[in-house]
Amino acid sequence: MTVMSGMAVSRPDHPSLLPALLAAPDPTDRVPRSARDWAVDIACFILAMSFGGLMLFVTSQGSPAPHHPPRLPDVLIGALGCLALWWRRRRPVELGIALGTVSVLSVSVAGAACIALFTVAVHRPFRTVALVALVHLVVNALYTAVFPDPTQAYWAGLLWGAVVVAAVVAWGLFVRARRQLILSLRERALRAEAEQQLRVTQARHQERARIAREMHDVLAHRISLLSVHAGALEFRPDAPPTEIAKAAGVIRASAHQALQDLREVIGVLREDTAEETPERPQPNLGDLPTLIDESRRAGMTVVYENRLHDGDAIPTALGRSAYRTVQEALTNARKHAPDATVTVVVGGTAGTDLTIEVRNPLVATASGIPGSGTGLIGLAERALLSGGRLEHGPTPDGEFRVRAWLPWPGETTPAGAAGVRP
Known part of the structure; x- marks a missing residue:
């Protein structure tokens, strides 16, 4: 009854009766048992044995005539049914049908049959659960007819069996719905986290696009100044030294400022920036x-x-x-x-x-x-x-x-x- 095997609830219903009953197990059903799984399986085994013993005791007391199957076959079938619960995770549908069917010959297997039905209700679609529950109801009607209780009417035995089956199915469906809700909330939380990361990424890309536009505007202006002054020096090598020195000073200042702007932009674009550094004052009108x-x-x-x-x-x-x-x-x-x-x-x-x-x-x-x-x-x-x-x-x-x-x-x-x- 782990959450991992609960992934089988998303399998679509099968068009025919037999595939719906004998649905192939999910690969997750073969996941090794965790410590929690072992604890749950041991508890289910003990509960099935205890309930089977209680049913043997109840059907042997206070009756003017025996209304139970032969004891030795009953006990053997009950013991085998309890042992079969160790395979309920891999083949829950087959085990639920088998234990429900042999219940006509054994009252001590009733606990194991209820646990198998509960497992089907937790891990399989509702159509499959309804079909397995129908098998249990039919077997209960046969058992009540073959081994009638002289202290109560036939319809009372049918009613008690229907109440037990309905309670087990309802409990299993409740557990299944709760697990689906938990999975849904977990998926929603993961989706919200992914969307938040996407928004952060988009904001980062938009900021980088803005920085790229600023870099284009700033560097294009300064590099064009460098080109103009360098071209003047190239085409006028005989210019007075004062003009050459002035042009060289402008080139040096523009190159220094361009490098400073480029360094700041690259620093902002780095992925490993630990802290947000304040932007330098932007030019205004x-x-x-x-x-x-x-x-x-x-x-x-x-x-x-x-x-x-x-x-x-x-x-x-x-x-x-x-x-x-x-x-x-x-x-x-x-x-x-x-x-x-x-x-x-x-x-x-x-x-x-x-x-x-x-x-x-x-x-x-x-x-x-x-x-x-x-x-x-x-x-x-x-x-x-x-x-x-x-x-x-x-x-x-x-x-x-x-x-x-x-x-x-x-x-x-x-x-x-x-x-x-x-």
Whole structure:
């Protein structure tokens, strides 16, 4: 009666009577007995022997005429039935039918027959249990007819037998239902734990994707600066020493900063990070002048127009998205239009939209800096996640324009104007 052998309850019912009764044992039925199994089997053996002896004593007392089978065959059959209980785990259905059948010739085997019926009720489908119980009821009717009790009516003997069989089956079904409930709760707990691990894994992957976007935005900008200054040194070897030293200083500072950013990203991506380290401060819209100065020192011509109203009230996440948008647009302009004038316009008010526009004339020559082609896609995704949108492409005026609209929440939103895009 172990939980392991209880897995047989999931076997579907068989279409015919004989296979339902003689269902093949599960491989789990052959699992070696544990200490608990041995204790249960010994208790069942002792209980069957005791109940069989009690039945022998009851049927021998207080009757004017014997109403029991011959004693010697009765005792032998009862002893063999009790010994057969040691195989009830492997062949519960066959043992239940056999012990129920021989009960017509022995009252001492009644205890073993009840335990075998109980085992079938615990480990087999209800259809099989009903068929084995029917065998016990029929045998009880035959026994009552062959060895009638003169002190009670025939129907009373049938009723007592039916009550005993029903009680044994009900008890076995209760134990089976309880085990199924425990298994169900255990599976539900395992499933909940697996789902929790899946959510943690998904959150980790999303965080890594966010870090990858940040790494692309930061490193692409700094490496493009390195490429521009290195290209200037390559094509102007006769430049004054002061300019060469200045360009070398910019290259050194950009390379140092790029390595620092890369080291921080790789540290976050490590699997064996024991403790969560706080993120360093992220750039905001207030850092735009510094970003534009870096681009100007790299040789770009950048025109910056700040049309913000109450720029200090911009939320941190919104300012970071705006900063990354300008950074990626300047990087693209440096790659594809290195000598063109780039215009950066940032405007908006709280309660409407924060608008970012970066445009430059289309040119036929590029810097030769390779690009992944995913920068603008990442910006569009960032804008979409923020509830805004982003457009990019050539204009009829012969310029390439990147324009983003990001929602700027505020208490001054006019009624009916929420969500309006220019």
